[in-house]
Amino acid sequence: MAIDLLQKEAFNGNVQHLYRRSPENFVWIFIWVLCCYKDGKLLEPLPEAYHSWTLGNAFRCRRSKIDLLHSGFADAGPTSTWVAEAKIAGCVRYYLR
Numbered sequence: 001m002a003i004d005l006l007q008k009e010a011f012n013g014n015v016q017h018l019y020r021r022s023p024e025n026f027v028w029i030f031i032w033v034l035c036c037y038k039d040g041k042l043l044e045p046l047p048e049a050y051h052s053w054t055l056g057n058a059f060r061c062r063r064s065k066i067d068l069l070h071s072g073f074a075d076a077g078p079t080s081t082w083v084a085e086a087k088i089a090g091c092v093r094y095y096l097r
Contacts, residue, residue: 001058001061003066007059017044033078037082049064050076073089
């Protein structure tokens with residue numbers, strides 16, 4: 001989900017619909033797949049950086065995504081299955097900042 005939708009104003013319906021959120025949503029799914037799947041299987045346990053995305057707490061998810069944008073993938077980057085795609089993810093991460 002787009003970062004600006006993971007805040008109180010959005011939950012209250014006070015955020016205007018913007019078409020740019022659809023591509024941003026795709027990017028977050030792309031990053032999730034690159035970093036949480038290896039050889040077609042979901043990593044168990046999930047890397048800590050992405051665990052908060054699954055908890056249903058929008059504010060923790062938002063904070064985690066902002067941290068990822070600013071600090072990079074660090075130790076929770078794309079798995080070895082996605083080496084070529086990792087370059088794309090890095091470029092997209094830079095664009096979203």
